[in-house]
Amino acid sequence: MNKRGVLIALLVVCGVALALFAYLGHDRTTTDSVITGGQEIMVEGFRYEIVDTDALRELGLGGRASIPSEYGMLFVFEQADRYGFWMKGMQTSIDIIWLSEDGTILAINESVSPDTYPKPFYPPVPVRYVLETRAGEANAKGWDVGTKLNLPISRK
Secondary structure, three states, rough: OHHHHHHHHHHHHHHHHHHHHHHHOOOOOOOOOOOOOOEEEEOOOOOEEEOOOHHHHHHHOOOOOOOOOOEEEEEEEEEEEEEOEEOOOOOOOOEEEEEEEOOEEEEEEEEOOOHHOOOOOOOOOEEEEEEEEEEEHHHHHHHOOOEEEEOOOOOO
């Protein structure tokens, strides 16, 4: 290889190394205002993060150090069933709100602690949607069994 070829190869290697260094050194931490996962929709001052795939549902709120007020992760399922939820990877307590097809609250598990892992939580009846919020949010919003939420989803 001639000098010019060696120089070009060296520049390419340096460029790749620099790009890799910049990527690995970039701070990718999240804050309360940066939520990762599904699509976010605001309804009546409440921000819903929609999770409707197995991958998003499995991750859930795990790994988040805090959960903002007026925010919830809405788990959307194809059909009603008694889906189990656990606190794997959770760093903060949450309310688990079990919802019917029309958005009516069927049950609430309040202030579920990360210490409960690996115990699963199940609704008393089949549900189509599950809403996870920060602990105490259901009480702060005045939500109780029988309250109907205006969910940001289209019902088929």
